[in-house]
Amino acid sequence: MTLSVSLADQIALELRADIMAGRLLPGMALVEVDLVKAYNASRNTIREALHRLGQEGLTRYVRNKGVMVRRLERSEVRDLFVVRRTLELQAIAQSGALTDAQVEGMHNAIEATALARDREDWRAVATHSLVFHQLIVGLMRSPLFDEFFAQVIAQLRLVFCAAIDEQRFQSPWLERDREIYALLVRADKPAAGKAMSVYLNDSERLTLALFT
Structure with missing residues (x-):
């Protein structure tokens, strides 16, 4: 049985994809009238889509400005890494071949x-690396x-997006993704889990440093 997806759901998914691709950045306004034209949708449909993005923690309403792409706080980033450790390490631990x-x-x-x-x-480096980690969670x-996790x-x-020097911030992760991938292909779950744990510790430290 295939579940139908409403137009509001589809618009919310496309806007989320724009966030993932770095096309929508923190602080950008999501103007209703522009979205109505872009998606050929009603105002109510656009409002529903924006409400869903708000529920996902991706947008917020600012008085006299409307709906804007969110800027996250340091405490929220810490929580995101709690989630990452829980899901990614568990996915590796219970994965088979x-x-x-x-x-x-x-x-x-x-x-x-x-x-x-x-x-x-x-x-794009950041986007594709995150896709790799989503595939790890997909092992469950x-x-x-x-x-x-999406x-x-x-x-x-x-x-x-807050990284001033994106090259310096993103450069370290590709080879470490390769290492984790190779360990998973070899079904060496203990080594893959250890590598992922170190990876997430380092990633959290560098990400939190963006707030200083």
């Missing part, structure tokens, strides 16, 4: 990250966790 589809998906995400790095497109085969990494994407 990777299927061909899982190997291909992770490989493609890493190669996309490498291509973006070669182009020095650091926003839980659509509910997949949807929840919201988590979209919030993280907004935080990464």
